[in-house]
Each structure stands twice: as C-alpha cells, then as structure tokens.
Amino acid sequence: xxxxxxxxxxxxxxxxxxxxxxxxxxxxxxxxxxxxxxxxxxxxxx
Amino acid sequence: xxxxxxxxxxxxxxxxxxxxxxxxxxxxxxxxxxxxxxxxxxxxxxxxxxxxxxxxxxxxxxxxxxxxxxxxxxxxxxxxxxxxxxxxxxxxxxxxxxxxxxxxxxxxxxxxxxxxxxxxxxxxxxxxxxxxxxxxxxxxxxxxxxxxxxxxxxxxxxxxxxxxxxxxxxxxxxxxxxxxxxxxxxxxxxxxxxxxxxxxxxxxxxxxxxxxxxxxxxxxxxxxxxxxxxxxxxxxxxxxxxxxxxxxxxxxxxxxxxxxxxxxxxxxxxxxxxxxxxxxxxxxxxxxxxxxxxxxxxxxxxxxxxxxxxxxxxxxxxxxxxxxxxxxxxxxxxxxxxxxxxxxxxxxxxxxxxxxxxxxxxxxxxxxxxxxxxxxxxxxxxxxxxxxxxxxxxxxxxxxxxxxxxxxxxxxxxxxxxxxxxxxxxxxxxxxxxxxxxxxxxxxxxxxxxxxxxxxxxxxxxxxxxxxxxxxxxxxxxxxxxxxxxxxxxxxxxxxxxxxx
Numbered sequence: 409x410x411x412x413x414x415x416x417x418x419x420x421x422x423x424x425x426x427x428x429x430x431x432x433x434x435x436x437x438x439x440x441x442x443x444x445x446x447x448x449x450x451x452x453x454x
Numbered sequence: 455x456x457x458x459x460x461x462x463x464x465x466x467x468x469x470x471x472x473x474x475x476x477x478x479x480x481x482x483x484x485x486x487x488x489x490x491x492x493x494x495x496x497x498x499x500x501x502x503x504x505x506x507x508x509x510x511x512x513x514x515x516x517x518x519x520x521x522x523x524x525x526x527x528x529x530x531x532x533x534x535x536x537x538x539x540x541x542x543x544x545x546x547x548x549x550x551x552x553x554x555x556x557x558x559x560x561x562x563x564x565x566x567x568x569x570x571x572x573x574x575x576x577x578x579x580x581x582x583x584x585x586x587x588x589x590x591x592x593x594x595x596x597x598x599x600x601x602x603x604x605x606x607x608x609x610x611x612x613x614x615x616x617x618x619x620x621x622x623x624x625x626x627x628x629x630x631x632x633x634x635x636x637x638x639x640x641x642x643x644x645x646x647x648x649x650x651x652x653x654x655x656x657x658x659x660x661x662x663x664x665x666x667x668x669x670x671x672x673x674x675x676x677x678x679x680x681x682x683x684x685x686x687x688x689x690x691x692x693x694x695x696x697x698x699x700x701x702x703x704x705x706x707x708x709x710x711x712x713x714x715x716x717x718x719x720x721x722x723x724x725x726x727x728x729x730x731x732x733x734x735x736x737x738x739x740x741x742x743x744x745x746x747x748x749x750x751x752x753x754x755x756x757x758x759x760x761x762x763x764x765x766x767x768x769x770x771x772x773x774x775x776x777x778x779x780x781x782x783x784x785x786x787x788x789x790x791x792x793x794x795x796x797x798x799x800x801x802x803x804x805x806x807x808x809x810x811x812x813x814x815x816x817x818x819x820x821x822x823x824x825x826x827x828x829x830x831x832x833x834x835x836x837x838x839x840x841x842x843x844x845x846x847x848x849x850x851x852x853x854x855x856x857x858x859x860x861x862x863x864x865x866x867x868x869x870x871x872x873x874x875x876x877x878x879x880x881x882x883x884x885x886x887x888x889x890x891x892x893x894x895x896x897x898x899x900x901x902x903x904x905x906x907x908x909x910x911x912x913x914x915x916x917x918x919x920x921x922x923x924x925x926x927x928x929x930x931x932x933x934x935x936x937x938x939x940x941x942x943x944x945x946x947x948x949x950x951x952x953x954x955x
Contacts, residue, residue, distance in 0.1 A: 425498065425614075432490070449851075
C-alpha cells in the first residue's frame with residue numbers, strides 16, 4: 409500500500425489461506441499411497 | 455531364576471531399547487498426521503483485518519552488509535507507514551552499521567530510529583532489552599515485531615501476522631522462516647528442506663495441539679499486552695531467549711500461533727562450521743529450556759497445552775534423539791551376542807518403521823511447500839544419508855540387495871564368508887550411532903577449498919544431515935553438563951537472499 413490499505417483484500421487472503429490448508433489435507437493422499445506401495449513391495453518380496 | 459532366564463530378560467530389555475529408537479520416528483509420523491487436520495483448527499474465524507501500530511525491533515551487530523536493504527524492504531511492506539516504527543539496536547558495531555542506520559533514519563524520519571549500545575557482545579536478549587526500554591517508555595506501540603537484521607519479509611507477511619492479534623487470547627504469532635540464500639549450496643538446500651519439516655510441518659502440528667515450541671527468532675510478533683505480561687523484557691538467562699518468551703507467553707495463559715502464510719526469508723549458514731556454531735547455540739538453549747521448565751512437562755494444565763502428552767512427546771523425541779540412537783545401536787550390538795536371531799528381527803522392525811517414516815515424510819514435505827521443495831528435493835531424498843538409504847533398501851529388498859552385495863564382494867575377491875556377513879551385520883547395527891561420528895568428521899575435515907571442502911561434503915552425504923544435527927545436540931548436552939562457557943557467537947550474514955521483493 410504503504411499507508412491507505414487500498415490494495416488490501418482481507419477476505420481474499422483468508423479464503424486463499426483456507427483453500428491452501430484444505431488442499432494440504434487432500435495432498436496427504438500421495439504420501440499415504442507411497443507408504444502403501446512400500447508395504448505392498450515388502451509383502452511381495454518377503 | 456536360571457542363567458537362561460536372566461539371558462531372556464536381558465534380551466528383551468535390549469529389544470525394548472531398540473524399539474525405543476523408533477520413538478522419534480513414530481512422533482515424526484504423528485506430527486505429519488496432525489498436519490492433515492490443520493485445516494480444521496485454523497484461527498481465521500477469530501481474526502480481523504487489524505493493522506496495529508507496530509514497533510519493529512532489530513538487534514544489529516556489524517550488519518553493514520544487510521541492514522540498509524532490510525530497512526528499505528520493511529518500508530515497502532504492505533502496511534501503513536504511519537503504523538510502522540523500526541528500531542535498530544546497534545550493539546556497538548564496529549563496521550558501517552551506525553552510519554547506514556542513521557542515513558536511513560534521515561531518509562525515513564519518524565519511521566526509523568537508531569539506538570546505540572556502547573558496550574556490546576553481551577547477547578541478543580540484552581540488545582533487545584535496550585530497544586524494549588525505549589519502545590515501552592510510551593504507549594505508541596500496540597504490537598512488537600522482533601526480527602533479525604538480515605531476514606526478508608514478503609510484502610504481505612506482517613499483516614498476515616497482525617490479523618491474529620485481533621483476538622486478545624493470542625499473545626504472539628510467528629511466521630514461516632524459509633531458507634533464502636541464492637545461489638546457495640548443498641548445505642543451504644539441506645537447511646531449506648529441514649525448514650519445511652521443522653517449521654511448515656512441525657509448527658502446523660503444534661497449532662493443532664495448541665502449544666508452540668518456539669517463536670522463530672527472526673519473526674516473532676507480540677501484542678503489547680503480552681510483552682507487559684511477561685515482564686516487559688526479554689529473558690537473559692538462557693541462550694534461547696525466543697523459546698523462553700514462547701513458553702512464558704503460553705504459561706501466562708495466552709496462545710502462540712504459527713501463521714504459515716506469513717513468509718519470511720533468511721540467509722542460513724553455508725558451511726558446516728558456521729552451522730555448527732549456530733545450532734550448538736540453539737541446542738544448548740534447548741537443554742537450558744528443558745531444565746528450566748522441568749515442572750511443565752507432562753503435567754496437563756487448564757491455562758496452556760505445554761504440559762500435554764502430545765507436546766511433551768514431540769519435544770522430547772527431538773531433544774532425546776541422539777540418546778535414542780546411541781541406545782538403539784548399542785542394544786543391537788549387545789543383542790547380537792545374546793541372541794542374534796532376535797537382534798535381526800529387532801533391527802528389521804526398527805528399520806521398516808524408518809523406511810515408512812522416510813517415505814511418508816519425504817513426499818508430504820515436498821508437497822507442503824513445493825516452492826522450497828523444488829529447490830531442495832535432492833537433499834530431502836538424501837536427508838538420512840546414503841548409507842542409511844542402502845540399509846533401508848537392504849531391509850526392504852533383502853534378498854535382492856544381499857544377492858548384489860554377495861556378487862560384488864565375490865567379484866572384488868573378498869569372498870562372502872561368515873566373517874564378512876557378521877561384519878556387515880554389525881556395521882549396520884552400529885551405523886545409527888556411527889553416522890554421528892562420520893557427520894562430526896565432516897565438520898572436522900571441512901576447509902574453504904581443496905580436498906577438505908569436497909571430503910566434508912561427501913562425508914555429510916554419507917552420514918546424513920540429520921546425523922549432523924544429532925551430533926550437535928549431543929555436543930550441547932556435554933557442554934551444558936560440563937558447564938562450559940556459553941558465549942554468543944553470532945552467525946555472520948552477507949546479504950545473499952534472493953527472494954520476491
């Protein structure tokens with residue numbers, strides 16, 4: 409800004425932050441799937 | 455009880471010690487599981503677009519390379535200029551810091567103030583208190599931001615932090631410190647990866663628990679009420695003044711929050727010796743804090759969550775990591791001579807948990823902060839060290855790796871007899887502790903140029919960055935136990951941060 413706050417869209421910033429945090433939860437599927445893959449490999453070769 | 459009974463008990467005690475080695479791994483997974491539910495515990499409902507009058511307090515000793523640019527960047531923050539005051543406490547600098555700050559004070563009248571200490575070198579807390587005395591002498595300040603001279607705030611970061619202070623239950627807020635050295639080197643990329651795990655992930659988990667371990671020294675925002683509640687000054691009794699402030703805030707009944715979207719960039723050490731100096735100070739501070747707040751651990755209270763089981767487990771899993779590694783390693787070796795089959799099972803169980811933790815944390819870490827992840831994914835993959843990765847592979851694909859090792863040794867003319875197999879097994883058992891010795895060696899042989907420069911890098915890649923942190927913590931225990939003199943060794947900064955302005 410600095411000073412008048414004209415470019416400050418507070419609601420949009422909060423919305424983006426919440427969206428990012430929700431997306432992080434969804435992204436956890438990938439590392440969990442990788443762990444599943446490792447366990448499957450282990451069970452296959454042992 | 456007969457000799458065999460005693461032997462059995464000894465064997466199972468040793469197994470328990472080996473399994474205890476999995477404690478840091480399990481808490482690591484637990485923290486990352488908490489990251490998944492972070493979205494459900496956000497504080498934004500209690501936030502408001504509040505832009506309090508903020509005093510920025512910067513301790514500075516010989517910061518000529520960075521201080522001018524830092525002030526300019528602060529004045530370009532997306533924040534009302536009439537609500538910002540920057541106090542640079544010049545800790546008896548002998549370089550051009552005083553002249554530069556005075557020039558900035560003239561350039562930004564009413565916004566930048568130069569405070570000079572004639573006697574310096576006493577420590578960061580004393581320097582901060584010099585500035586606090588001035589700031590608290592009138593009622594202008596509504597919020598206090600303590601930062602380092604070299605850190606760079608993204609333009610929206612300060613207001614992303616102040617919005618939480620609209621809730622009077624919140625005493626302090628910290629931002630997300632990211633490694634910003636450009637072009638950087640292998641070590642700063644290790645640190646970049648470490649900061650995603652230790653800050654972006656771990657602090658989100660602590661938000662969920664409701665207890666924060668530490669306000670980052672370079673990005674801690676306090677409400678005026680909180681500064682008054684903790685006595686109007688920074689504690690000078692430890693090397694971890696930021697952690698003490700964090701604990702005192704929460705013990706006084708105020709919340710401390712991590713705002714992951716307030717991004718702050720810092721220049722981190724580019725050599726093992728500089729990193730060692732910085733982290734030894736932090737680790738010794740943590741030993742002091744652990745002892746000082748000994749009556750807090752595992753004692754749940756209504757006013758705060760520092761005494762919760764979750765928080766205690768997380769704190770001690772990091773604090774005791776070298777001990778658990780040494781214990782697991784020694785127990786495996788002892789167990790080998792008591793019951794080799796049982797030692798093999800215990801070893802395999804421990805390392806399977808290690809593999810699962812490694813895979814889960816690596817992939818999630820890179821997704822939590824893709825920007826830093828893109829820069830540091832190689833160091834992330836090699837974080838446990840090459841030798842540990844080979845051990846993981848041998849546990850996961852034992853038949854295949856053993857076949858490879860056998861053929862390689864036969865090809866090399868070494869053979870694959872009982873002695874070789876026993877040596878291989880004992881090496882793997884000792885490695886948890888041995889990796890710390892190799893990491894220490896990396897520090898010892900490090901030189902600015904020549905073979906030492908490359909040898910230290912090779913040794914660190916073999917041992918793993920985590921082992922380096924462990925051996926630093928171990929050194930901190932020994933220094934504190936022997937009451938070695940605690941000096942304030944400042945990390946020198948060169949202003950090589952290359953981030954969005």
